Amino acid sequence: MPPYDPSTFPPFAVTVDLVVLTVRRHALCALVVRRGETPFQGRWALPGGFVRLDEDLSSAAARELVEETGLCAHDPAKPAVGNGAHLEQLATYGDPARDPRMRVVSVAHLALAPDLPAPRAGGDANSARWAPVEDLLHPGTGREGEQAAPLAFDHARILADGVERARSKIEYSSLATAFCPPEFTVGELRRVYEAVWGVVLDPRNFHRKVTGTPGFLVPSGGTTTRQGGRPAQLFRAGAATVLNPPMLRPEV
Amino acid sequence: MPPYDPSTFPPFAVTVDLVVLTVRRHALCALVVRRGETPFQGRWALPGGFVRLDEDLSSAAARELVEETGLCAHDPAKPAVGNGAHLEQLATYGDPARDPRMRVVSVAHLALAPDLPAPRAGGDANSARWAPVEDLLHPGTGREGEQAAPLAFDHARILADGVERARSKIEYSSLATAFCPPEFTVGELRRVYEAVWGVVLDPRNFHRKVTGTPGFLVPSGGTTTRQGGRPAQLFRAGAATVLNPPMLRPEV
DNA sequence: ACAAAAGTGTTGCTTCTACACCCATGG
DNA sequence: CCATGGGTGTAGAAGCAACACTTTTGT
Numbered sequence: 001m002p003p004y005d006p007s008t009f010p011p012f013a014v015t016v017d018l019v020v021l022t023v024r025r026h027a028l029c030a031l032v033v034r035r036g037e038t039p040f041q042g043r044w045a046l047p048g049g050f051v052r053l054d055e056d057l058s059s060a061a062a063r064e065l066v067e068e069t070g071l072c073a074h075d076p077a078k079p080a081v082g083n084g085a086h087l088e089q090l091a092t093y094g095d096p097a098r099d100p101r102m103r104v105v106s107v108a109h110l111a112l113a114p115d116l117p118a119p120r121a122g123g124d125a126n127s128a129r130w131a132p133v134e135d136l137l138h139p140g141t142g143r144e145g146e147q148a149a150p151l152a153f154d155h156a157r158i159l160a161d162g163v164e165r166a167r168s169k170i171e172y173s174s175l176a177t178a179f180c181p182p183e184f185t186v187g188e189l190r191r192v193y194e195a196v197w198g199v200v201l202d203p204r205n206f207h208r209k210v211t212g213t214p215g216f217l218v219p220s221g222g223t224t225t226r227q228g229g230r231p232a233q234l235f236r237a238g239a240a241t242v243l244n245p246p247m248l249r250p251e252v
Numbered sequence: 253m254p255p256y257d258p259s260t261f262p263p264f265a266v267t268v269d270l271v272v273l274t275v276r277r278h279a280l281c282a283l284v285v286r287r288g289e290t291p292f293q294g295r296w297a298l299p300g301g302f303v304r305l306d307e308d309l310s311s312a313a314a315r316e317l318v319e320e321t322g323l324c325a326h327d328p329a330k331p332a333v334g335n336g337a338h339l340e341q342l343a344t345y346g347d348p349a350r351d352p353r354m355r356v357v358s359v360a361h362l363a364l365a366p367d368l369p370a371p372r373a374g375g376d377a378n379s380a381r382w383a384p385v386e387d388l389l390h391p392g393t394g395r396e397g398e399q400a401a402p403l404a405f406d407h408a409r410i411l412a413d414g415v416e417r418a419r420s421k422i423e424y425s426s427l428a429t430a431f432c433p434p435e436f437t438v439g440e441l442r443r444v445y446e447a448v449w450g451v452v453l454d455p456r457n458f459h460r461k462v463t464g465t466p467g468f469l470v471p472s473g474g475t476t477t478r479q480g481g482r483p484a485q486l487f488r489a490g491a492a493t494v495l496n497p498p499m500l501r502p503e504v
Numbered sequence: 505a506c507a508a509a510a511g512t513g514t515t516g517c518t519t520c521t522a523c524a525c526c527c528a529t530g531g
Numbered sequence: 532c533c534a535t536g537g538g539t540g541t542a543g544a545a546g547c548a549a550c551a552c553t554t555t556t557g558t
Contacts, residue, residue, distance in 0.1 A: 008265075008354070009265040009302050009354070010265075010266075010302060010303070010304060010305040011263035011264070011265075012263070012264045012265070012266040012303070012305075012357075013260075013261040013262075013263075013264070014262075014264040014266070014346070014357050050261050050262060051262070051264070051346070051357075052262060053262040053264075053348070053355055054348055055348065056346060056347050056348060057344065057345075057346040057347075057357070089343055089344065091341055092309065092341065092344040092359050093309075094266070094303070094308060094309040094359065095308050095309075096305070096306055096307065096308060102260070102261070103305055105264075105266050105303075105309070105357065105359070107344050107346065107357070
């Protein structure tokens with residue numbers, strides 16, 4: 001690549017920001033980190049960072065994901081194995097005023113991860129946390145004094161877009177399994193749908209629907225009683241990536 | 253904004269590229285322009301250009317759209333009026349090797365336009381044209397010697413992503429009306445679906461479905477016989493943006 | 505009269521929903 | 532025994548594909 005010549009084009013900074021979602025304690029949660037620098041010092045923000053000059057956008061997102069969570073993004077074409085997370089591009093945000101310091105274009109990515117022990121951001125425990133998206137998007141509406149200040153920059157908007165993408169995408173794709181461990185029960189998968197959509201689903205119809213959708217789930221042979229009650233069959237994610245028929249989100 | 257200091261972040265060029273789709277003569281077509289400069293000199297490419305330092309991404313895309321087609325992008329929240337086109341962000345492409353000259357990140361946008369008289373790129377007639385996406389994406393597969401060389405840069409990939417987005421989005425949104433003039437008949441709308449999906453649809457069931465979907469179409473009162481046969485009712489696009497129930501693309 | 509495109513009615517099939525009911529475990 | 536969650540059966544409602552049939556124009 002020829003050396004940089006600023007006279008030929010306007011120079012931009014390019015970053016990746018990550019919307020990392022998981023389901024914890026029946027709630028959809030996002031990973032947020034505390035900002036150590038100005039602007040928005042001390043406020044919560046989405047994890048992210050600069051794209052390097054020799055690096056693809058998806059590589060930059062995958063690198064940030066490892067740095068922030070230790071998660072490995074796996075190729076969506078291959079079946080999920082180990083602690084792999086789903087990672088896809090979400091949208092790009094480039095309002096000239098979104099960062100007061102300089103002109104930054106941020107390519108946001110969406111990651112879906114199974115429930116993890118705890119976030120680790122440089123070992124600093126209180127500089128990163130999983131927060132219910134409900135609290136992040138509608139602060140003050142919730143329960144006790146979750147004195148949540150709004151997210152830094154335009155990150156509330158980015159998070160909202162990511163949540164909306166996840167909500168609609170689990171309808172017609174097998175992505176909901178990305179929130180589950182490698183082996184899971186139909187009930188666990190149902191609780192994922194309930195948490196992401198914020199609804200309650202009929203367990204009987206859900207079971208029939210999900211096991212009847214070709215390629216969605218494959219029985220792994222084992223059973224578990226970790227949820228109590230009658231032992232449940234364990235499944236792995238199947239090869240299908242798009243669901244036919246789709247899962248239907250109940251009307252309002 | 254403070255003056256540019258290249259030591260603080262890697263400098264990128266940021267462009268917008270446009271996938272402008274329309275339906276002409278029963279075929280889905282895209283707007284392409286001939287490149288006058290190296291690299292890929294003389295090859296067809298998607299229209300696009302640099303984002304200015306004081307300009308939002310969507311503004312840059314709208315500006316390029318006007319420059320290339322004379323179309324005005326209208327706010328998707330408002331009802332379509334005049335020669336408005338639908339414009340939305342598609343995806344961002346940032347492979348370090350996608351432009352041999354420098355590191356360029358391109359924010360691709362998707363525009364859907366009604367059939368237009370003719371493209372005008374600086375008044376030069378043979379430097380811009382509507383080409384069937386079939387020919388652009390599968391050169392050589394087609395009919396006569398459409399000696400179509402592949403598109404410049406990674407534009408074939410971008411075009412394919414845009415076409416796929418359009419195909420899936422007319423399923424569950426009212427976007428197909430963006431391909432129609434302000435007033436149109438049910439048959440004209442059906443021919444849009446047939447061209448974009450590459451299928452044939454039952455006119456009777458289509459009519460029932462589309463007129464029965466609340467908010468999709470509102471009768472404008474008039475009729476027309478411009479398609480021959482019995483006069484057809486004229487409609488305008490309704491207020492609904494998401495279709496419930498969705499249109500169903502026939503199985504393969 | 506005939507062709508062509510617009511609409512309407514009807515029938516059989518698939519799919520969804522709601523809920524009754526049975527199953528297999530832990531305490 | 533009983534609470535808990537897992538799983539199957541079934542009946543009514545809703546949605547859809549296929550196609551017969553009627554309507555209204557231009558030629």
